[in-house]
Amino acid sequence: MKSAYFIKPGKVEIRNFSKPEIEESTDVIIKIVRACVCGSDLWWFRGITKREPGVIGHEAIGIIESIGNTVHNFKVGDFVIVPFTHGCGQCAICKAGFEANCPNATEAVSGGYQGEYYRAINADGALVKIPGKPSDYSENQLASLTTLSDVMPTxxxxxxxxxxxxxxxxxxxxxxxxxxxxxxxxxxxxxxxxxxxxxxxxxxxxxxxxxxxxxxxxxxxxxxxxxxxxxxxxxxxxxxxxxxxxxxxxxxxxxxxxxxxxxxxxxxxxxxxxxxxxxxxxxxxxxxGGGASVSRWDKEILLNAVLNGEINPGKVFTHTYELDDVEQAYKDMDERRTIKSLLRISEG
Known part of the structure; x- marks a missing residue:
């Protein structure tokens, strides 16, 4: 599989990796449909914040391809929002509505959304189901659904x-x-x-x-x-x-x-x-304030607001790129040629 990889400030490239596999019973493997570049990514792309080389990206929507044996809220083929938060949904902090601070989430899997496949942990607590399948939605609607993984809830x-x-x-x-x-x-x-x-x-x-x-x-x-x-x-x-x-x-x-x-x-x-x-x-x-309660706000208000056309946050994406053009997607955001870059990974 292909995935975006950060090398050094100003340099991002596509590399080939082994497709991820289920490691914990609470995991799912997701085929990414759309991803995007976050404004926070520009801190390390510009060299302002230090980051080690590695896979990148933390905003996406996709299709569940395989599933751990203790995942109960989702099934293979479900279309989902993949938040940058990985809350378990069961601890006191998640139940209070602050899954970005879940003690059962791990930073190690917070990168890699800008790739063809992704292993999502704590699937039952973290993911948000989107009705239907990607082909049910227009490109504009898919863009708005992608914002629900981070930028709109934030x-x-x-x-x-x-x-x-x-x-x-x-x-x-x-x-x-x-x-x-x-x-x-x-x-x-x-x-x-x-x-x-x-x-x-x-x-x-x-x-x-x-x-x-x-x-x-x-x-x-x-x-x-x-x-x-x-x-x-x-x-x-x-x-x-x-x-x-x-x-x-x-x-x-x-x-x-x-x-x-x-x-x-x-x-x-x-x-x-x-x-x-x-x-x-x-x-x-x-x-x-702090890290957003992505799953909470999506489930309580934002997903329905997008589905019924009340809001159209996908307009923040002013240019769309193929995965192979990911470095250009970063450069164009960095140089203000686009407000936010959308990555078209697959059609689901």
Missing amino acids: GFHAAKAAGVKNKDTVVIFGDGGVGLCAVIGAKLLGAKRIIMMSRHSDRTALALEFGATDIIKERDEAAVKQVLLLTKGLGADAVLECAGTKSSVETAMQVARAGANIGRVGVPHEVDYNPYMTNLFFRNIGLT
């Missing part, structure tokens, strides 16, 4: 962590796939005003299509002034931090109104929270 998780509620004013930092999906998430939860921080025309256009009401192009102190101007000097009811950069995190902590929550899902890089913690304390501002 954007929604930011909105939930921030406590977005009906008629809220929300500010979103990060105009990549996650930030754009956070617009959808905030709208699903009833936000009345959604302020998107973006200076790129293709992303601002999509943010507006998804439900953003205002666009702020400024950064840092100038951005703070603009948010306060739009919120009568009070700040936003909820702040969604979806980038993880020093600038976005520090600005996010300055635009929340007293009593608001900041929902953060961008992996923080070079951020020093200490100068802001006292201010957050005295203004009763909450700082929460």
Whole structure:
């Protein structure tokens, strides 16, 4: 089988591997139909975050080809979302809705989704069944279903962590796939005003299509002034931090109104929270969020919202690539020639 392999910053290639096999009774083997490149992958592709060489990718949908003997919720031939989380679904943490932190999941199998086959652990707890088969869906629908493996639930998780509620004013930092999906998430939860921080025309256009009401192009102190101007000097009811950069995190902590929550899902890089913690304390501002509860949000709201056409997050994929062109898929995201890269692996 073929799979994408990270060599060094800026260099990804396709290599041949043995097809994975069932190792534990809770495993399934999945034939990948669609996969994609995540914005978080760009940290190591750019050399900002260190990563050892190895198979890559953590977002996909596919067909179950073989199954462990203690898997009860799925059968061979099922069409499934393959989340980046691997929660068992049975421990106290999973039952509380935080399967990204499941103690029974292993990091060792978190790569390899950008390949023809994948061994998924904790299948009963982690996977989400999609009705029917891939051929029942259009290319646009398959794209939206692919977002349910990470980017859409992560954007929604930011909105939930921030406590977005009906008629809220929300500010979103990060105009990549996650930030754009956070617009959808905030709208699903009833936000009345959604302020998107973006200076790129293709992303601002999509943010507006998804439900953003205002666009702020400024950064840092100038951005703070603009948010306060739009919120009568009070700040936003909820702040969604979806980038993880020093600038976005520090600005996010300055635009929340007293009593608001900041929902953060961008992996923080070079951020020093200490100068802001006292201010957050005295203004009763909450700082929460982390790895998304993918299976939970898919099952509770997002899969049905995609199936009934209420949301179309697949529009974040502005270019589709064959698996053999995976390095170009990374380069085009890195150089902002596409918002998010979709990989067409098979037809199921």
